[in-house]
Amino acid sequence: MSVIVVKPGLSSTLQDAGRQGHAALGVGRSGAMDRPAWQLANALVGNRQGEAALECTLIGPTLKFSQAAVIALTGAPIAAHIDGQSIPMWTRCRLPAGSVLQLGGMAIGCRSYLAVAGGFDVPLILGSRSSDLHAKLGYAGGRALRAGDALPTGAFSPFGQAKDSRDVIVLPWSLDPQPWFDFAAHALRLLPGSHSPLLDEKSRQQLYGQSFTLSKDTNRTASRLDGHNLSLREPLELISEATLPGTLQLPPSGQPIALMAEAPVTGGYPRIGQLAAIDLPRLAQRRPGDTVCFRQTTFEQARMQMAEHQQRMARMLHLIAQRLTRI
Amino acid sequence: MPPAIQCEAIAEDALLLRFGNTINRHINDYVHAAAARIRVHWPELECVPAYASLLLRFDAQQWSGHETATPHQRLGDAVLEILVDLTIESDSARLIDIPVHYGNASAPDLAEVARLTGLSQADVITRHTAAEYRVAMLGFAPGFPYLLGMDPALTVPRRADPRQRVPAGSVAIGGQQTGIYPNELPGGWQLIGRTPLRLFDAAIEIPTLLAAGDRVRFHAIDEATFRQLTAAKKT
Numbered sequence: 001m002s003v004i005v006v007k008p009g010l011s012s013t014l015q016d017a018g019r020q021g022h023a024a025l026g027v028g029r030s031g032a033m034d035r036p037a038w039q040l041a042n043a044l045v046g047n048r049q050g051e052a053a054l055e056c057t058l059i060g061p062t063l064k065f066s067q068a069a070v071i072a073l074t075g076a077p078i079a080a081h082i083d084g085q086s087i088p089m090w091t092r093c094r095l096p097a098g099s100v101l102q103l104g105g106m107a108i109g110c111r112s113y114l115a116v117a118g119g120f121d122v123p124l125i126l127g128s129r130s131s132d133l134h135a136k137l138g139y140a141g142g143r144a145l146r147a148g149d150a151l152p153t154g155a156f157s158p159f160g161q162a163k164d165s166r167d168v169i170v171l172p173w174s175l176d177p178q179p180w181f182d183f184a185a186h187a188l189r190l191l192p193g194s195h196s197p198l199l200d201e202k203s204r205q206q207l208y209g210q211s212f213t214l215s216k217d218t219n220r221t222a223s224r225l226d227g228h229n230l231s232l233r234e235p236l237e238l239i240s241e242a243t244l245p246g247t248l249q250l251p252p253s254g255q256p257i258a259l260m261a262e263a264p265v266t267g268g269y270p271r272i273g274q275l276a277a278i279d280l281p282r283l284a285q286r287r288p289g290d291t292v293c294f295r296q297t298t299f300e301q302a303r304m305q306m307a308e309h310q311q312r313m314a315r316m317l318h319l320i321a322q323r324l325t326r327i
Numbered sequence: 328m329p330p331a332i333q334c335e336a337i338a339e340d341a342l343l344l345r346f347g348n349t350i351n352r353h354i355n356d357y358v359h360a361a362a363a364r365i366r367v368h369w370p371e372l373e374c375v376p377a378y379a380s381l382l383l384r385f386d387a388q389q390w391s392g393h394e395t396a397t398p399h400q401r402l403g404d405a406v407l408e409i410l411v412d413l414t415i416e417s418d419s420a421r422l423i424d425i426p427v428h429y430g431n432a433s434a435p436d437l438a439e440v441a442r443l444t445g446l447s448q449a450d451v452i453t454r455h456t457a458a459e460y461r462v463a464m465l466g467f468a469p470g471f472p473y474l475l476g477m478d479p480a481l482t483v484p485r486r487a488d489p490r491q492r493v494p495a496g497s498v499a500i501g502g503q504q505t506g507i508y509p510n511e512l513p514g515g516w517q518l519i520g521r522t523p524l525r526l527f528d529a530a531i532e533i534p535t536l537l538a539a540g541d542r543v544r545f546h547a548i549d550e551a552t553f554r555q556l557t558a559a560k561k562t
Contacts, residue, residue, distance in 0.1 A: 023375040025535045026465035125529045242375040242382030266466030274338050
């Protein structure tokens with residue numbers, strides 16, 4: 001089976017958990033920006049964890065399914081239609097052979113995920129099917145999808161080959177997206193960074209007390225924050241050291257930059273914070289123009305909240321696996 | 328004397344070991360010696376060496392479960408314990424010889440580097456090939472080596488107008504550093520030559536020609552040899 005890209009959408013890529021363990025070679029992780037949404041999409045179609053799914057950005061692609069297929073959509077609320085019929089999110093849908101799925105814009109949020117039973121079976125590169133647009137790794141040399149691309153899907157599915165039928169068939173239940181999508185745009189939790197103590201008093205108050213706006217110049221590599229130019233008490237010349245997704249850097253311009261999934265593996269700007277891992281998907285779901293606020297957190301709190309999140313996710317994955325039936 | 332190592336928690340699953348705050352070979356040698364030792368003890372830890380620091384990414388669950396110590400403290404203590412008698416092994420690192428065509432289309436900034444340094448173009452080449460370099464770290468892009476050990480006389484500022492496309496294999500100088508662009512990339516360093524070798528190939532098991540800690544030498548080749556080697560690479 002293959003999925004043909006009819007229209008590519010704004011910036012659609014295949015993503016999995018990313019390339020782990022290659023940072024010493026200069027290769028970053030990449031991978032799904034909203035990891036919980038990606039995991040749940042795979043779970044809903046009955047995939048093994050870790051399969052590649054399609055990550056859409058702001059405007060989704062139009063896709064044609066050569067054969068009957070089982071899909072799930074998660075992440076930012078996105079308009080989805082087949083022949084004028086609306087396709088629900090956060091559930092499992094079986095599509096007839098030849099279906100043309102039109103994904104439109106997102107009402108809020110920035111990234112939606114489409115998983116297909118069997119996963120997208122593009123070649124593994126350094127252990128991952130993720131596209132890294134920055135490092136040019138992944139499907140078709142690490143570029144976003146284009147019209148005409150034919151994405152092969154894998155054969156593995158606990159339910160076997162999807163049965164063909166005339167109509168779209170949807171499970172009678174769906175997940176509540178509330179725990180998995182930050183509808184309220186909460187303040188994001190920020191751990192202290194190496195150079196946070198060097199921020200001047202005004203900048204410190206702005207960072208934790210005021211809101212920023214996500215810049216247009218934002219992508220899978222970095223989220224740039226407009227609104228306040230921050231400064232250190234004295235300028236600091238640093239030598240490059242390792243950076244991570246979630247690192248909040250302060251370049252000389254004073255505009256804070258949060259590194260994202262395609263973060264370069266080293267960098268030389270002062271680090272004024274590290275986003276708690278639990279809030280990385282939340283920042284990934286903010287779109288240019290959205291408000292971003294931070295609040296301080298500690299490693300202990302961040303660890304506890306992450307452990308709770310992982311338990312919640314494990315329970316949810318278990319529940320989905322139990323309730324999945326052939327449709 | 329080995330430098331004092333400072334540990335800093337920089338993310339829930341990441342500990343940064345700092346060996347100093349300057350770019351120098353002595354400190355960088357300790358970074359690589361520490362990385363080698365840590366990899367033997369805990370192969371599951373991801374080590375990311377830089378000039379004077381080493382990032383460790385770990386499984387927070389594996390290092391948690393202690394009542395009084397955080398995972399970062401437990402890992403930091405364990406790491407410092409095995410590094411207590413750290414020494415720099417006399418150079419057992421690989422030496423990789425890299426052919427470079429310094430001239431014409433391969434070296435669009437060679438004349439500018441000569442002008443900025445007050446050296447002749449031939450002198451720039453002689454000095455660049457005379458040194459033995461150390462791969463301090465790979466970063467910026469997959470397989471991009473930051474090399475320590477350049478003759479200080481070759482120090483030149485980065486270009487005021489960075490190029491959108493620097494050809495793959497370009498050998499370049501940026502400030503006190505020299506490096507090689509593994510793929511076509513945007514970049515602001517001054518281009519003084521080009522190697523036909525491939526520095527990064529995701530399709531092979533060890534995708535980078537160089538690893539952090541390697542020793543590197545350059546030798547000059549003429550344009551005919553460059554073309555021959557480039558053609559050989561494609562077949």
